[in-house]
């Protein structure tokens with residue numbers, strides 16, 4: 308594993324001096340992702356508030372240091388080679404609910420847990436984000452990828468996101484500026500260009516029983532249709548007018564296993580880490596699903612999850628490992 312010379316010889320020593328024990332080195336990313344997969348990052352640093360997030364990113368950007376923000380790791384697949392640079396782990400988790408204005412709103416730092424924020428809003432009789440009580444991950448991850456479920460999504464309630472830009476500093480981006488689409492945004496199409504510090508959602512006042520009933524119904528539906536086990540949720544986006552899970556199942560791949568990664572028997576768009584899977588096991592399974600679905604139905608599946616790092620090496624090794 309080679310590092311850019313200035314990373315090991317100059318950047319990391321500078322960061323060691325600045326952050327001392329707060330800078331962890333050679334950190335295995337599998338411990339920070341929901342699929343429990345991913346090689347080492349050169350360094351990891353935790354940001355506990357949006358102010359810390361701002362300070363850390365300002366420092367790293369000035370040093371020209373390769374950096375990736377990570378929150379719950381529910382939508383990224385880091386390669387087995389890991390990440391050459393610094394991973395910033397977002398623990399900025401403040402949430403505030405404002406019931407005093409005509410339109411009630413919820414503000415949260417980007418590392419706040421989305422489901423917990425949505426539940427807090429529900430407990431204050433605010434409706435509009437019941438869907439989010441069932442989606443793993445952070446507010447920042449949801450704003451980045453337009454997370455959604457049960458017919459709604461982040462874009463539907465987001466009013467404004469506070470963004471940090473490397474040269475232009477802090478800015479308020481109204482929802483329109485994020486150019487949302489299905490599980491995508493300007494941010495996801497331009498990874499690493501800016502980071503989200505916080506977000507404000509506008510909700511409406513609702514009936515407590517109706518809000519609670521919706522939350523219970525959504526979580527029951529999820530338990531019924533989705534498998535347990537370590538995964539990143541849906542691997543591929545649903546193609547226009549169809550479902551990725553239906554296509555993968557129809558291509559005969561339900562239950563297929565590569566190394567320790569398996570296409571779920573319950574929901575074929577969920578790829579489960581059943582036994583110490585590597586990122587290259589996952590990558591081989593992804594390639595297999597893409598090629599079989601393309602051969603059988605002429606549909607080109609597009610990833611919903613993001614691949615980060617180098618997948619060219621390990622994938623060849625594990626493709627002979629198919630069961």
Ligand SMILES: Cc1cc2nc3c(=O)[nH]c(=O)nc-3n(C[C@H](O)[C@H](O)[C@H](O)COP(=O)(O)OP(=O)(O)OC[C@H]3O[C@@H](n4cnc5c(N)ncnc54)[C@H](O)[C@@H]3O)c2cc1C
Pocket residue numbers: 341375376377378379380381382383397417418441442443444445446447448449450451452453454455456494498501502503504538539540541613
């Ligand atoms: C069991 C399971 C079920 C799921 N079900 C759903 C579902 O129903 N609907 C759905 O939409 N998704 C679903 N997902 C996927 C996942 O929950 C969402 O994509 C979620 O929004 C990811 O948030 P995260 O905090 O884990 O992001 P991470 O995986 O930590 O990061 C994802 C990407 O966002 C970037 N990012 C994160 N925070 C910021 C920030 N503050 N500023 C800039 N960039 C940032 C990261 O750099 C990375 O590129 C599911 C996942 C699992 C494991």
